[in-house]
Amino acid sequence: MLEKMLKAIPLGGAGQSRQEKLFWVALGLLRPFWPLAAFATAIGILGGLASAWLLATINSSLHDADGFTVPLLARFAGLCALSVGGTAISGAINSILGQKIIAALRKDIAAQILQAPIASLEAHRSYRLMSVLTGDVDTVSAFTFNFSGYAIALAITVGGFAYLLTLSPAVFLLALVSLATGLAVNIISQRVWIRDYQAVRVAQDELHMQYRAIIDGAKELKISRPRRERVFDVLLRGAADRIAELKSRAMRLHWIADASGSAAFFVMIGLLLTARNQLGIDTTVISGAVIVLLYVKGPMEQIAGALPVFDQARISFSRIAALSADLDQREPNILLSPELGSGTNGLAIRSIELRGVRYAFPAGNDVPPFVLGPVDLTIHAGELLFIVGDNGSGKTTLIKLLLGLYVPQQGSILLDGVVVTPEDRDHYRQLFSTIFSDYYLFDDLAYGALPEEAGRHLARLGIAHKVTLDGDRFTTTDLSSGQRKRLALVQAWLEHRPIIVTDEWAADQDPDFRRIFYEELLPEMTKQGRTLIVISHDDRYFHVADRIVRMVNGHIVEDRIEEDTLVQKESR
Numbered sequence: 001m002l003e004k005m006l007k008a009i010p011l012g013g014a015g016q017s018r019q020e021k022l023f024w025v026a027l028g029l030l031r032p033f034w035p036l037a038a039f040a041t042a043i044g045i046l047g048g049l050a051s052a053w054l055l056a057t058i059n060s061s062l063h064d065a066d067g068f069t070v071p072l073l074a075r076f077a078g079l080c081a082l083s084v085g086g087t088a089i090s091g092a093i094n095s096i097l098g099q100k101i102i103a104a105l106r107k108d109i110a111a112q113i114l115q116a117p118i119a120s121l122e123a124h125r126s127y128r129l130m131s132v133l134t135g136d137v138d139t140v141s142a143f144t145f146n147f148s149g150y151a152i153a154l155a156i157t158v159g160g161f162a163y164l165l166t167l168s169p170a171v172f173l174l175a176l177v178s179l180a181t182g183l184a185v186n187i188i189s190q191r192v193w194i195r196d197y198q199a200v201r202v203a204q205d206e207l208h209m210q211y212r213a214i215i216d217g218a219k220e221l222k223i224s225r226p227r228r229e230r231v232f233d234v235l236l237r238g239a240a241d242r243i244a245e246l247k248s249r250a251m252r253l254h255w256i257a258d259a260s261g262s263a264a265f266f267v268m269i270g271l272l273l274t275a276r277n278q279l280g281i282d283t284t285v286i287s288g289a290v291i292v293l294l295y296v297k298g299p300m301e302q303i304a305g306a307l308p309v310f311d312q313a314r315i316s317f318s319r320i321a322a323l324s325a326d327l328d329q330r331e332p333n334i335l336l337s338p339e340l341g342s343g344t345n346g347l348a349i350r351s352i353e354l355r356g357v358r359y360a361f362p363a364g365n366d367v368p369p370f371v372l373g374p375v376d377l378t379i380h381a382g383e384l385l386f387i388v389g390d391n392g393s394g395k396t397t398l399i400k401l402l403l404g405l406y407v408p409q410q411g412s413i414l415l416d417g418v419v420v421t422p423e424d425r426d427h428y429r430q431l432f433s434t435i436f437s438d439y440y441l442f443d444d445l446a447y448g449a450l451p452e453e454a455g456r457h458l459a460r461l462g463i464a465h466k467v468t469l470d471g472d473r474f475t476t477t478d479l480s481s482g483q484r485k486r487l488a489l490v491q492a493w494l495e496h497r498p499i500i501v502t503d504e505w506a507a508d509q510d511p512d513f514r515r516i517f518y519e520e521l522l523p524e525m526t527k528q529g530r531t532l533i534v535i536s537h538d539d540r541y542f543h544v545a546d547r548i549v550r551m552v553n554g555h556i557v558e559d560r561i562e563e564d565t566l567v568q569k570e571s572r
């Protein structure tokens with residue numbers, strides 16, 4: 001939804017900054033909720049106006065010779081009900097609405113992350129994503145939560161001022177001047193404040209980064225005192241203190257502006273009281289005006305207080321929209337609804353071909369980018385293919401291209417001789433089960449499996465005594481690093497996909513199990529008709545491969561078919 005709106009409005013046009021445009025685009029997110037928001041705001045405004053009218057009723061009854069008559073009492077009761085009821089209904093609807101908007105924002109951003117190409121996500125820092133997903137979304141949430149309160153306050157102020165106008169145009173003018181003075185002071189302070197708030201959000205990104213460091217790097221920080229001191233004393237404390245300093249400065253300014261506004265207000269009331277004779281204003285008018293002015297002071301301060309909240313929300317909205325714009329490359333046909341089909345289980349393939357594929361990472365600071373290819377490689381169904389080579393030679397990059405995670409900048413990928421188009425890519429990826437070296441272990445099975453089948457595989461991988469399948473969930477993932485990898489292999493096996501890709505799977509297995517993996521499990525999987533692509537540094541076991549592809553500096557320098565294995569295979 002957000003992405004569609006971003007595309008609809010061209011960015012960078014004259015007269016309006018990118019930030020402003022992004023803000024208005026993001027505000028468009030509220031569109032589905034507008035009818036309800038308009039209703040809640042209208043009810044709130046009605047309640048606010050009723051409060052102002054109520055004041056007028058109280059004031060006229062105080063000066064009415066007949067006192068509090070029955071019709072007046074009825075009006076009083078009706079206005080009370082409207083004022084209290086309007087505020088309550090508006091507030092209740094608004095809180096529901098606020099939550100709906102935030103849920104929509106959260107789902108929208110999550111969907112965007114799921115649909116963004118891996119290369120865009122890798123270019124983004126995860127702490128920045130988290131900072132937007134938590135801090136900025138919560139700031140927007142705080143604003144939407146209070147929105148009808150601001151509308152009610154505005155209605156009370158407008159109603160109060162309208163009543164003042166009926167009481168005395170001179171008093172109304174005086175009040176208007178005092179209001180304008182207070183507003184001007186607030187707007188000036190806000191201009192200064194808002195610059196600081198931008199810096200606050202940058203410091204909050206830094207804080208999130210250091211939070212990640214103390215959680216993910218807890219072990220390293222326990223061991224290394226200098227690093228711990230640097231992370232805590234310099235980086236984390238620096239960011240926290242900077243946020244505190246900027247926010248305190250902002251709040252100081254806010255309170256000074258607030259106090260100046262109040263002072264202008266009281267000066268105006270003082271002026272009214274002292275100069276009422278010169279101005280020719282009657283005492284009953286003065287007392288009525290003072291009651292109204294003192295009553296609307298609260299709502300007016302609420303509106304002044306809303307200005308910084310509105311600006312914070314505006315900045316946060318812009319940051320959300322900017323992230324959205326950064327992730328605006330969407331992969332086509334990334335399915336997010338289960339009813340649209342889940343994959344290509346059991347699909348027989350004949351071959352996958354990389355034809356003239358080239359991929360270059362973006363250049364770093366003065367460092368030439370790593371370039372893979374152009375590469376030609378055809379993988380045949382049922383093959384047990386090893387990809388080998390030194391660290392940094394491009395093995396992982398090659399498989400990310402093969403898996404359709406990176407999009408070739410040149411050349412193409414063919415499945416059974418047919419080019420895989422961007423529209424086909426997500427479907428194509430469902431052919432593979434993967435265990436990356438930086439894999440993420442899910443604790444459930446998305447495909448479902450019979451407990452006996454899962455049990456067999458868990459036993460085969462030597463972890464049946466530690467973990468079992470309970471429904472579609474494994475009983476635990478609190479395992480050693482080698483055991484976690486084995487559980488990941490069980491998951492891959494149970495997915496029943498035609499191709500399994502592993503990246504240095506055996507690196508943290510004990511010698512016995514390493515042998516079992518290469519000499520028993522891999523042949524067993526190929527016997528079941530799986531195609532296996534194995535990145536490996538274990539040259540002791542290269543003999544089990546049907547074929548070995550060697551990478552050097554982003555190029556395939558050797559593509560060797562192991563004749564012995566072929567003969568053995570044919571005789572099987």
Ligand SMILES: Nc1ncnc2c1ncn2[C@@H]1O[C@H](COP(=O)(O)OP(=O)(O)OP(=O)(O)O)[C@@H](O)[C@H]1O
Nearest residue numbers: 122361362370389390391392393394395396397398
């Ligand atoms: N996200 C990235 N951004 C920029 N450059 C990258 C990125 N990922 C990898 N590279 C570069 O690509 C090169 C190849 O990396 P790759 O992970 O493919 O090597 P590898 O052969 O799998 O290495 P290893 O055996 O250490 O796992 C590296 O030298 C690295 O500098």
